[in-house]
Amino acid sequence: MAEESFLGSREDHEDIEDIEGLDDVDYAVRLENVSRIYKIGKREIHALNDITLDIRPGEFIVVSGHSGSGKSTLLNLIGCIDYATSGRVRVMDVPIEDYDESFRATFRLTNTGFIFQSYNLISTLTALENVMFPMQLSDKTESELEADAFELLTKVGLEERADHLPWQLSSGEQQRVAIARAMANHPSIILADEPTANLDEESAEMVRTLLLEFKEAGKTLIIMTHDLEIINLPNTRHMKMSKGVLIGND
Numbered sequence: 001m002a003e004e005s006f007l008g009s010r011e012d013h014e015d016i017e018d019i020e021g022l023d024d025v026d027y028a029v030r031l032e033n034v035s036r037i038y039k040i041g042k043r044e045i046h047a048l049n050d051i052t053l054d055i056r057p058g059e060f061i062v063v064s065g066h067s068g069s070g071k072s073t074l075l076n077l078i079g080c081i082d083y084a085t086s087g088r089v090r091v092m093d094v095p096i097e098d099y100d101e102s103f104r105a106t107f108r109l110t111n112t113g114f115i116f117q118s119y120n121l122i123s124t125l126t127a128l129e130n131v132m133f134p135m136q137l138s139d140k141t142e143s144e145l146e147a148d149a150f151e152l153l154t155k156v157g158l159e160e161r162a163d164h165l166p167w168q169l170s171s172g173e174q175q176r177v178a179i180a181r182a183m184a185n186h187p188s189i190i191l192a193d194e195p196t197a198n199l200d201e202e203s204a205e206m207v208r209t210l211l212l213e214f215k216e217a218g219k220t221l222i223i224m225t226h227d228l229e230i231i232n233l234p235n236t237r238h239m240k241m242s243k244g245v246l247i248g249n250d
């Protein structure tokens, strides 16, 4: 019997894991001399400056840093949402920038789960439908997908909110739906951009507990945050971002 975790057993998801051959991965993330320059008219904004970083599978990475220091930009590169201006970005040993948008979209859905500061739920979809939304690549039937999504909502304690629209949920509940959605395809990397910044303390604590469950399930976590409760967690690798440079990534 495979290990039980937040995600259910690994055996249940063999199909997805086999596609990417996740068990053979050396690095969850590998950045080599990565820079990202935004151009606005004649102005250049150096959001990331020559970042080199290796993250092993299963590491729990916490990055803090002032607003505007480049945290979201870094997550967006790792999450295949944006491209580096120069340097190499590898995720699960795959040089993702060498591929077209269609591959990158599939790769993103399969390998990474994104949790945002402001939840980013689709306002016209129920909690259950939001969780089902990233499952579009699955060849399961609609009712199987519904059952999977309901199970994920149950794991975050929201089985009684499945039919609610985002505006009918509290901030903390919306973030828990977003966490269930991030798990929809059982990705091995979780990317979280200030996941507790907009939450009351009780909801923030629930989110921290869920993040720790991911860690125990062997996921790689990369969390951008100012939350001292996350920064001070044991067994994490903490780095600081300042003006597009990562400090302490040794």
Ligand code: ADP
Residues within 6 Å of the ligand: 038, 039, 040, 045, 046, 047, 065, 066, 067, 068, 069, 070, 071, 072, 073, 074
């Ligand atoms: P953080 O998440 O640490 O607050 P960001 O990664 O959002 O920082 O931003 C880093 C820098 O890049 C900031 O100076 C920001 O204004 C700039 N920036 C971010 N996104 C864009 C964009 N799409 N176009 C132009 N500049 C941007």
Ligand code: MG
Residues within 6 Å of the ligand: 068, 071, 072, 073, 193
């Ligand atoms: Mg940000």
